[in-house]
Amino acid sequence: xxxxxxxxxxxxxxxxxxxxxxxxxxxxxxxxxxxxxxxxxxxxxxxxxxxxxxxxxxxxxxxxxxxxxxxxxxxxxxxxxxxxxxxxxxxxxxxxxxxxxxxxxxxxxxxxxxxxxxxxxxxxxxxxxxxxxxxxxxxxxxxxxxxxxxxxxxxxxxxxxxxxxxxxxxxxxxxxxxxxxxxxxxxxxxxxxxxxxxxxxxxxxxxxxxxxxxxxxxxxxxxxxxxxxxxxxxxxxxxxxxxxxxxxxxxxxxxxxxxxxxxxxxxxxxxxxxxxxxxxxxxxxxxxxxxxxxxxxxxxxxxxxxxxxxxxxxxxxxxxxxxxxxxxxxxxx
Amino acid sequence: xxxxxxxxxxxxxxxxxxxxxxxxxxxxxxxxxxxxxxxxxxxxxxxxxxxxxxxxxxxxxxxxxxxxxxxxxxxxxxxxxxxxxxxxxxxxxxxxxxxxxxxxxxxxxxxxxxxxxxxxxxxxxxxxxxxxxxxxxxxxxxxxxxxxxxxxxxxxxxxxxxxxxxxxxxxxxxxxxxxxxxxxxxxxxxxxxxxxxxxxxxxxxxxxxxxxxxxxxxxxxxxxxxxxxxxxxxxxxxxxxxxxxxxxxxxxxxxxxxxxxxxxxxxxxxxxxxxxxxxxxxxxxxxxx
Numbered sequence: 001x002x003x004x005x006x007x008x009x010x011x012x013x014x015x016x017x018x019x020x021x022x023x024x025x026x027x028x029x030x031x032x033x034x035x036x037x038x039x040x041x042x043x044x045x046x047x048x049x050x051x052x053x054x055x056x057x058x059x060x061x062x063x064x065x066x067x068x069x070x071x072x073x074x075x076x077x078x079x080x081x082x083x084x085x086x087x088x089x090x091x092x093x094x095x096x097x098x099x100x101x102x103x104x105x106x107x108x109x110x111x112x113x114x115x116x117x118x119x120x121x122x123x124x125x126x127x128x129x130x131x132x133x134x135x136x137x138x139x140x141x142x143x144x145x146x147x148x149x150x151x152x153x154x155x156x157x158x159x160x161x162x163x164x165x166x167x168x169x170x171x172x173x174x175x176x177x178x179x180x181x182x183x184x185x186x187x188x189x190x191x192x193x194x195x196x197x198x199x200x201x202x203x204x205x206x207x208x209x210x211x212x213x214x215x216x217x218x219x220x221x222x223x224x225x226x227x228x229x230x231x232x233x234x235x236x237x238x239x240x241x242x243x244x245x246x247x248x249x250x251x252x253x254x255x256x257x258x259x260x261x262x263x264x265x266x267x268x269x270x271x272x273x274x275x276x277x278x279x280x281x282x283x284x285x286x287x288x289x290x291x292x293x294x295x296x297x298x299x300x301x302x303x304x305x306x307x308x309x310x311x312x313x314x315x316x317x318x319x320x321x322x323x324x325x326x327x328x329x330x331x332x333x
Numbered sequence: 334x335x336x337x338x339x340x341x342x343x344x345x346x347x348x349x350x351x352x353x354x355x356x357x358x359x360x361x362x363x364x365x366x367x368x369x370x371x372x373x374x375x376x377x378x379x380x381x382x383x384x385x386x387x388x389x390x391x392x393x394x395x396x397x398x399x400x401x402x403x404x405x406x407x408x409x410x411x412x413x414x415x416x417x418x419x420x421x422x423x424x425x426x427x428x429x430x431x432x433x434x435x436x437x438x439x440x441x442x443x444x445x446x447x448x449x450x451x452x453x454x455x456x457x458x459x460x461x462x463x464x465x466x467x468x469x470x471x472x473x474x475x476x477x478x479x480x481x482x483x484x485x486x487x488x489x490x491x492x493x494x495x496x497x498x499x500x501x502x503x504x505x506x507x508x509x510x511x512x513x514x515x516x517x518x519x520x521x522x523x524x525x526x527x528x529x530x531x532x533x534x535x536x537x538x539x540x541x542x543x544x545x546x547x548x549x550x551x552x553x554x555x556x557x558x559x560x561x562x563x564x565x566x567x568x569x570x571x572x573x574x575x576x577x578x579x580x581x582x583x584x585x586x587x588x589x590x591x592x593x594x595x596x597x598x599x600x601x602x603x604x605x606x607x608x609x610x611x612x613x614x615x616x617x618x619x620x621x622x
Contacts, residue, residue: 052427054434099610107426108369108568112560113609119557120602127593239553243434250431285445285549292439299432300420 003174007258011167018159026159032268033162034224039248039260040169041216046246047255048177049209050189051097052111055118056217056245059089061237063218064225065125068137071150073130078151082222086215092117093214097207115239122237136232139225151226158227165223166261169216174257176212185209186255217245247291251298253305262307267294336469341586343469347479348544349582351537354482355555356562356574357489358533364569365506365526366422371433374556375440376531378549380406380538382444385453385547387539395474395543399481402539403532410531414524422523437556444549452546478540485536486575489529493571502526506569534559554598561601565608580604 017029038060045051066085070076096117100110126134146153151161176182187195188202196202225231235241252263271287278286302309355377362370370376380402387398413436421432463472493499505512505522513519538555545551562581566573581601588600 046427052430054430103610108430109564109609111427111430112369112564113606115557116561116602116605116609120599120606123596123599123602127596127599239557243438246431246434283446284450285442288438288442288445290442292435292437292442295435295438296417296432299424299428299435303424303428 003257007170010261011163014163015160018156018163023155027155028269028272030155030159030162030227032264033159033166033261034220034227035244035248035268036261036264037162037165037169038217038220038224038245039252039264040166040173041213041220042245043249043255043260044173044176044216045210045213047249047259048173048182048189049185049206049213050192051206051210052107053114053210053213054111054239054242054246055114055116057237057239057241058114058118058121059093059214059217060221060224060241060245061118061121061125061231061233062089062092063221064231064236065131065137066218067222068139068225068231069131072137072139077149078222078226079149082151082219085218085222089218089221090211090215094207094211097210101203101206115242118237118242119239122233125233125237132231134233136230138230141229151223158223161223162227165220170257170261172216177257181205181208243291247295249305251294251305253307256305256307259305259307262310263305266306267291270294337590339469341590342583343471344475345583345586346579347471347475347582348541348586349579350479350482350486350575351541351578352558352562352582353575353578354486354533354537354540355559356566356578357486357571358530358537359559360563360566360569360571360574361533362527362530363563364571365502366418366523368418368422368429369433369560369568370527370530371430371556372437372440373530373534373559374552374554375437375444376406376410376534377538377555377559378444378547378552379409379440380535380540381542381545381547381551382448382538383535384539384542388542395477395540396481398542399536399539402535406535407528407532409528409535411524411528413531414527415520418527419520419523437552441549441552444552448547448549450549452548454546474543478544481540482537485533489533490571498522498525558601561605564605 014029014033018026021029038056041059042053042056045053045056063082063085066088067078067081070081070084071078096113100113125131131137142152142154146157177186184195184200184205187198188200188205192202221236225236247267248264249260250263251267252261253259271291274287274290278284298305355373358376359370359373362368383402383405384395384398387393387401388395393401417436418432421429424432463470464476465471493502501512501517501522502525504515505517505519505526509519512522558581562577563574564577565580566575566577581604584600584604585597589597592600
């Protein structure tokens, strides 16, 4: 109960931010929330399902391109684009998983396969004239009027879309991890032969977790494309995006529900700050250095991420009241 | 027509030998320590810059630049292992991968800060000279790079096979616990292994510096190329890395001739996906070094 309450508080604060903060902060927070959701999808795959993907940009890009192509070329609503993107990415994820787990390609090999697939797709989209090739695909400039059926609106509108998505991600992860699937997936992550011995069809479940994660990433990607107003293969399907996706959950805490949000809140503003400093001092690459050091330090010193550390701290603060409560009750009697 | 194909094939084989050297560095590190060096491409680019500066400042031949790169990168790799990588060797794979992604971001950031994003052409006289052998015309820089890479691969292979340290290294690769039991200094073996791997990448980088413009953004491509090469041959296999390098070099050269330039870069990945699907452990399985 306490978790839901804390979560609700966070979202009330974030709603107030969306209503009253200045435009720059809102656009930064939109990106933070979107990457919190994308990180959530990645976290589902590694933190709960135990499968490492370093090519999540593939699914993000498929989602973005589905929305972009349908909207820009045919004027079809992004809602349909999002659904289509989720179906495509989910199927691609399932096919990749099926192909590799069929021959017991796993661990590092599976991770490398995801990179190869993402890079292959990036180059293919970069050479495909219909989707704009390397020049990119541009959405028409927003008029500012909010059109819910076409998912179009100003920066404030997209902030709330991103917030809704992040909330969905957190609630979804929480529900999944408490359901039968969550227990099965965690069992599979921790000890696959044991899970199989207990009658879990790990082959199917691995495909399922990757497919769900890929579909979620595609939904995030579709919105990311709309928010950025343009889609370029190098930025939406490149290695850089795959790395950006995994930084949030790694910094926040692998396999935890709130980790990706906390991690994105910490890492993305830091990255923006560092690239702003780098730009003003004319030192490109400063943000890369910071990200690199943060990643190394987090894995070194806080391998569970910062969220479990915060949670422990909260518990330590609350602990005395729990100890005292029985005594108080006794006193009342 | 035939001579065109022969030329393409020859230049593919020559570059393939250099790719083989890059992949060898990656495969030795993986074979012994079971970690995937995600920052390998950055190490190649360090080598390219060492080659660039050595030629620029002292006007030395490329071979000397490669020797400098070997020494510098060996100590770099040794220290990197002893100071940072060592702490993560026994962690789960995904943590190691994330640490190496961090290292690769760090190195590419350092390269950007130090040299800026603009490409620096190393066009020395060497880049324009060619050698004619009847049917085929080879450019001298490529030939020199390939011969040096080939000799180094052979020397390294002999060293691993016949020297006592090579035996220790292979023993550590085979069974870490067994190595500890018989009294191998495993931390030192690991550090030297990482040094050798980094030196392979650095030398390859210096050797190709006349062919590629020195540029920080090259690193990602080289990392991915090294992965592809190594997986085509089989992660952890010595001969596999060499074979993978040749396959990728030739495939790239043929693709450049047959398809649009963008397809040329896509081909290695297509090849990798096909190989991972049909022969997931590569041509040569794993383990053997």
